[in-house]
Amino acid sequence: MKIKAVSGIILELLLASILMFAFKIPQLQASPDMLPSDGDAWTENDNVTIVWKSAGGYQETIEFTTDKAVNGSYSLRANHTSSWTRMQWKGTFNVTQDVSDYDILVLYMRIDSADDVQKQIRIYVHTDASNHACGKTKISESAWVKVVIPLDSMAPTNSPDFTSIAYLLFRVYDPIGANDYTCVYVDGLYFTNYEAPDVDGTIDYTYLPNYFAWYPQFAEYTTFHGGNTYTTLSSMININDGSQRTDTLESESLGQTIFAFSKAYAELGYPFLLEKSQLYARWLYQFPTNNSYGAPPYDHVNATDTFDATTSITIAAWVLAGFSALYEVDNNATWKDGADLVMNFIVTDMWNNATDSPYYYFNIATGTPSGVHNPMGLGSALCGLSSYYNYVQQNATVKAKAERCFDLTTLSQYKWGVPLWEDTWYCYWGIWEASKFNVTIRAMIPRGVNMLRAWAMMTNGSSYTYSSSYWGEMSGLTSLNGWGNSLAIGFLAMYYKNSSDAVTKTIFENLVWDWMRQTQSSLYGVYFTNYLSYSMWVPQMAFTYLGLSVMFDLTESIPYLLYSTRQNVTTSNYASDQLTFTIEASTEQTELGVYCGSNGQPTTVTGATYSYDASSTVLTLTVTHSSSQEVVLDWTVTIPGDIDGDGDIDFDDFIIFAGPYRTDEGDPTFDPRCDLDGDGDIDFDDFIIFAGNYGKTC
Numbered sequence: 001m002k003i004k005a006v007s008g009i010i011l012e013l014l015l016a017s018i019l020m021f022a023f024k025i026p027q028l029q030a031s032p033d034m035l036p037s038d039g040d041a042w043t044e045n046d047n048v049t050i051v052w053k054s055a056g057g058y059q060e061t062i063e064f065t066t067d068k069a070v071n072g073s074y075s076l077r078a079n080h081t082s083s084w085t086r087m088q089w090k091g092t093f094n095v096t097q098d099v100s101d102y103d104i105l106v107l108y109m110r111i112d113s114a115d116d117v118q119k120q121i122r123i124y125v126h127t128d129a130s131n132h133a134c135g136k137t138k139i140s141e142s143a144w145v146k147v148v149i150p151l152d153s154m155a156p157t158n159s160p161d162f163t164s165i166a167y168l169l170f171r172v173y174d175p176i177g178a179n180d181y182t183c184v185y186v187d188g189l190y191f192t193n194y195e196a197p198d199v200d201g202t203i204d205y206t207y208l209p210n211y212f213a214w215y216p217q218f219a220e221y222t223t224f225h226g227g228n229t230y231t232t233l234s235s236m237i238n239i240n241d242g243s244q245r246t247d248t249l250e251s252e253s254l255g256q257t258i259f260a261f262s263k264a265y266a267e268l269g270y271p272f273l274l275e276k277s278q279l280y281a282r283w284l285y286q287f288p289t290n291n292s293y294g295a296p297p298y299d300h301v302n303a304t305d306t307f308d309a310t311t312s313i314t315i316a317a318w319v320l321a322g323f324s325a326l327y328e329v330d331n332n333a334t335w336k337d338g339a340d341l342v343m344n345f346i347v348t349d350m351w352n353n354a355t356d357s358p359y360y361y362f363n364i365a366t367g368t369p370s371g372v373h374n375p376m377g378l379g380s381a382l383c384g385l386s387s388y389y390n391y392v393q394q395n396a397t398v399k400a401k402a403e404r405c406f407d408l409t410t411l412s413q414y415k416w417g418v419p420l421w422e423d424t425w426y427c428y429w430g431i432w433e434a435s436k437f438n439v440t441i442r443a444m445i446p447r448g449v450n451m452l453r454a455w456a457m458m459t460n461g462s463s464y465t466y467s468s469s470y471w472g473e474m475s476g477l478t479s480l481n482g483w484g485n486s487l488a489i490g491f492l493a494m495y496y497k498n499s500s501d502a503v504t505k506t507i508f509e510n511l512v513w514d515w516m517r518q519t520q521s522s523l524y525g526v527y528f529t530n531y532l533s534y535s536m537w538v539p540q541m542a543f544t545y546l547g548l549s550v551m552f553d554l555t556e557s558i559p560y561l562l563y564s565t566r567q568n569v570t571t572s573n574y575a576s577d578q579l580t581f582t583i584e585a586s587t588e589q590t591e592l593g594v595y596c597g598s599n600g601q602p603t604t605v606t607g608a609t610y611s612y613d614a615s616s617t618v619l620t621l622t623v624t625h626s627s628s629q630e631v632v633l634d635w636t637v638t639i640p641g642d643i644d645g646d647g648d649i650d651f652d653d654f655i656i657f658a659g660p661y662r663t664d665e666g667d668p669t670f671d672p673r674c675d676l677d678g679d680g681d682i683d684f685d686d687f688i689i690f691a692g693n694y695g696k697t698c
Contacts (some may be wrong), residue, residue: 016175028097033097039106039190040071042091055090055169058082062089070108075187078170080180087172087184093165099125100162102191104454105149111139113182117175121184122170123149131158132169140425144185148362149455153190153416153447161208168585176193177661197456198504201513205572208548209564209592213543215257215276216565218242218523223283223302224285230283232300233257236535239525245535250299252315253538254284258322258388260490260542266329267497267550269616272563277326284319285338285645293349294341295364309365313332313358313377314426316346321433328391346381347401357408362363373408375418381405382430390436402434405443418449421484424451428491448491452507466603471487480518482526485511487542489547497554507553516544521568552595559633561616562593570628578632585626592631599635607631641693648697655689657682 025686036042040094044048045064054060061079069075079087099105111119118140126132133154137147151162168189176182214237216642223232235253236245256492263272281421282504287296290307296319297307323339326332349356350369358381362372363662373381380575385402404414409427417424428448433627435442474618492508495501525536526544552560558574568590579602583590596602597615608621608631623629660671672680 001206004464007578024680027677033192035097035191036104037651039192040188042189043074043076043187044072045074048094050091050093050168050395051092052089052406053077054078055088058084058086058088060089065185068144069187071188073686075108075110076189078172078184080172080176080182080184083178085176087176087182088170090167092167093443097166097191098163099165099191103150103450104457105135105147105151105189105191107189107458108144108185108187109137109139109147109148110142110144110185111141111172111182112185113176114180115175115177116142119182120173122171122173123147124163124171125151125154125160125165126169127159127161127164127165128166131160131161133157133162137439139184141526144187145260146458148457149512150416150450150454153451156416193623194450194453194503195516196453196503197460197510199506199509199513201509202515204514204517205254205560205574206382206569207512207524207554208545208570209546209561209568209572211548212563213565213567214525214538219242219538219541223281223300225286225300225305225316226229229265230286231279232283233538233539235527235537236528236532237535239521239523239527242523242525248299249315251284251296251311252298252318254280255296255315255318255322257542258284259318259325260539260546262322262325262329263490263494264546264549266325267319268551268553270562270593272594272618274329277322278332279332279340281323281335282653284322287319288338288341288345291364293364293367294345294360295343295349295362297364307364309363311362311364312371313346313350313362313373314380314693316342316350317377317380321345321380322382324391326354326625336392340390343385343388343392343395343398345384347397351401355636356404358405362660363623375403375409375423376420376546378405378409379418379423379428379430380479381408383426386430386433387424388454391434399437401429402436403441404581406430406434406438410446411444416447421481421485421613425487425491426482429487429613432491432494441452445495449495449501449504449507452488452492452511453503456507456510476521480519481529482529483528483537483540484533485515486526486543486547490543490550491547493550497550503557507552510549512544512548557597559594559599559635562595564590564592566590577637578633580628580630582628583623583625585628587626590623590625592621592623594621594633597682601625602633602635603638604634604636605631606634638698639693639696641690642698643673644672649693651696654690654694657687661687667692 040187041047054062059082061081061213063077064074065077066073080085082086118138121137121139122134124132124134131229133156135154139145159361159370172184175379218237219233221234223230232252234244259278261277265277269417288294288618295311296313296316298315299308319337320342323335327335327339350362352359355602357373358377359369359590360373360377362369382402385398389398389402409417411427418427431441431444433444489511491507492504496504496508524542527533528535528537559579561569561572566586566588568584568586570582570584596619601612607629608623610619610621621631623631640650641653642651657674660669660674660682663682665671676686
C-alpha cells in the first residue's frame with residue numbers, strides 16, 4: 001500500500017471534490033496503472049475509444065444504461081433479442097491498444113434472465129480475426145460479479161500480439177433461449193496489474209498447537225493386522241464434534257499426511273514430526289506388501305483384517321510421495337522398499353504403453369487396469385514420481401514418466417489450473433517436486449501464486465474458489481474447497497522460503513488469518529467443500545501445519561507453541577521475556593512443544609514438567625490438570641546462582657545448591673537449576689561459579 005504525505009492526500013481530495021461538483025463526473029479510482037486510466041471509460045456512454053456493437057450476425061441490442069451500474073453512471077448492456085441460442089458482441093478500438101505491460105483484465109459482469117441459470121461467458125482479446133486469446137468465466141444470475149483474468153492464462157489461437165489489440169469479443173453460451181431477453185451487463189472494464197489483498201486478521205499463536213492436535217486427539221485410531229497393532233488415520237473427520245469416518249481412502253490420507261509432515265521435518269528438524277511420519281508409515285508399509293503387484297489398496301477393514309481389492313493412480317502416487325519424502329529425512333531401508341514397490345507398480349502395471357499415460361484404476365484381485373487419466377491422477381503421479389526421483393533414486397524412466405504426466409496436464413497448455421481446486425493444487429505440488437530437475441516446469445511455479453492473487457482480487461481476499469476453470473465463477477462462494485486451500489497454504493510457505501516474495505507472504509497471511517479464521521469451526525476444522533460442509537479431509541491439517549510452521553520459522557523471532565496432544569490451548573502470549581499460555585480443563589495429560597529459538601532453555605517453567613532438546617531448541621512440556629491451567633515460561637536474565645529466582649544469590653540459594661551437589665543428570669535428586677555450567681552434573685566447577693556470584697543481586 002502506497003503511503004502519501006498528508007498534504008498530498010488533502011490536495012487530491014479537494015481536487016476530486018471540485019471536479020465532481022463542477023463537471024458532475026462519476027467518482028472513480030484513477031490510476032496510471034490502468035488502461036483506461038480511470039478503470040471505467042470504456043463502458044461509459046460518452047467513451048470515444050471503443051465502439052460496441054453486435055458481432056457475427058447475432059444482432060443483440062447493445063446500449064449503455066443507467067439502470068444498473070457498478071462504476072460511474074453507466075454500464076454496457078447486451079439484450080438478447082435474436083433467435084440465436086447464444087449471444088455475441090464486440091468492442092472495437094479506434095486505435096489498437098498496447099496491453100503488454102499489464103497482468104490482468106478486470107471487469108464486472110451481471111446476467112438477468114428468466115431461467116435464472118448460471119451461464120458460461122468467453123472473453124476474447126483479438127489482435128485480428130485470426131489471432132486472439134480466450135479467457136472463460138461463469139456468471140451467476142442477478143448479481144454483479146468481479147472477474148479477474150490473468151492475460152497469460154488465456155488460451156491463445158495462433159499468435160495474439162498483446163502490443164496491438166484491435167477489439168474485445170464477448171460470447172455467452174447456453175442455456176440461452178431464442179428472443180428470451182437475457183440481459184448481460186458489463187462495467188468497470190480495464191487492464192491492470194496484480195494487487196495484493198489486505199490482511200485484516202492478526203497472528204494467532206494458538207493455531208499451530210491446536211491444528212496439530214487433530215491427529216493425536218481425533219484422527220488416529222488403532223488397527224489390527226496379522227496379529228499386530230498399528231496406528232492409522234481416518235480419512236474424514238466431522239469438524240464440529242471430531243467424530244471419525246474411517247471407511248474410505250485410508251492409504252491416500254496416510255500418504256499425504258506422511259508427505260506433509262516429512263517435508264516439514266526436512267525444513268525444520270522438529271523430532272515430533274519425524275516420529276508421527278514414522279508411526280503412520282509403519283502401517284502404510286503393510287498396504288503395498290500385501291499383494292504381488294506392490295499396489296497400495298484404498299483401505300483396510302479392521303473387522304475382517306482384509307484389504308480393499310481396488311486402487312487408483314491418485315492413491316498409489318501419494319503413497320509413493322509419502323514414502324519418498326520420509327526416506328529423504330530418515331534414510332530407512334523399509335521406506336525405500338515401500339517406495340520401490342509402489343514406483344514399479346506405477347510404471348509397469350498402472351502405465352498404458354499405447355498412450356504413454358497412466359490408467360486411473362487398478363483391480364488388485366484380477367490384475368486389471370482401467371480408466372483414463374484425469375487431472376487429479378496426473379497431478380498426483382507428477383508429485384509421486386518426481387518425489388521418488390528426487391529423494392530415492394534418479395531413475396531415467398521415472399523422470400521421463402513424470403515429465404509425461406506434466407505434458408498431459410492442461411497446465412502445460414497455457415493454462416493455470418484444472419477444473420477442481422484440489423486437483424489444481426495436486427498438480428502444483430507435482431510441479432514443485434518436478435521443478436527440482438526440469439527448468440521448464442520450474443517456470444510454472446509463480447503461476448500458482450498469481451492464480452491466488454487473481455482470486456483474492458475477485459473476492460477482496462474473503463474467499464477462494466472451488467474451481468479454477470472459470471475466472472470469476474461465483475458458484476465458488478458456495479462451493480469452497482478447504483482441501484485445495486490447505487494444499488495452497490503449504491505450497492505458498494515453501495515458495496516464500498525459496499523466493500522471499502512479499503506478495504506470496506501476503507497471500508499466505510490472507511488465507512490463514514482471514515479466510516481460515518472466517519471458515520473454521522470451534523474445533524479449528526475447515527470443511528473439505530461446502531457439499532461436505534461437516535467433514536474435513538484429514539491431510540488438510542498436515543498441509544496447513546506444514547505451511548504455518550515453515551512461515552513461523554521464517555518470520556517469528558520469539559518463542560511459540562509448536563504442538564499439543566489435546567486441542568485445548570485457549571490463549572498464548574509472549575511479552576517481557578515470558579511466554580504465557582492457558583489450556584482448558586482436561587481429564588488427560590497434555591503434552592505440548594514450544595520452539596525456544598535463540599532464547600534457549602527458559603530460566604524457569606511454572607505449571608508443567610519439562611525436558612529440553614538443545615539441538616532443535618524444542619521444550620517438551622507435560623501438564624497434568626483437571627481444571628484450566630496457566631503455564632509460564634520465563635527467560636528473564638539472572639545471575640547464575642539465583643536458584644530461587646528472588647533476584648539475589650544468598651544463603652537460601654546455597655541451601656538449595658547443597659542438596660543435589662555431586663549428582664548427575666538422571667539422578668533422582670538432580671536439579672538442573674544448580675547445574676550452572678550446563679554440563680549435566682553438579683560439581684566443584686558449579687560451586688566456583690556459585691561462590692563467585694555469592695552476595696550479588698540481579
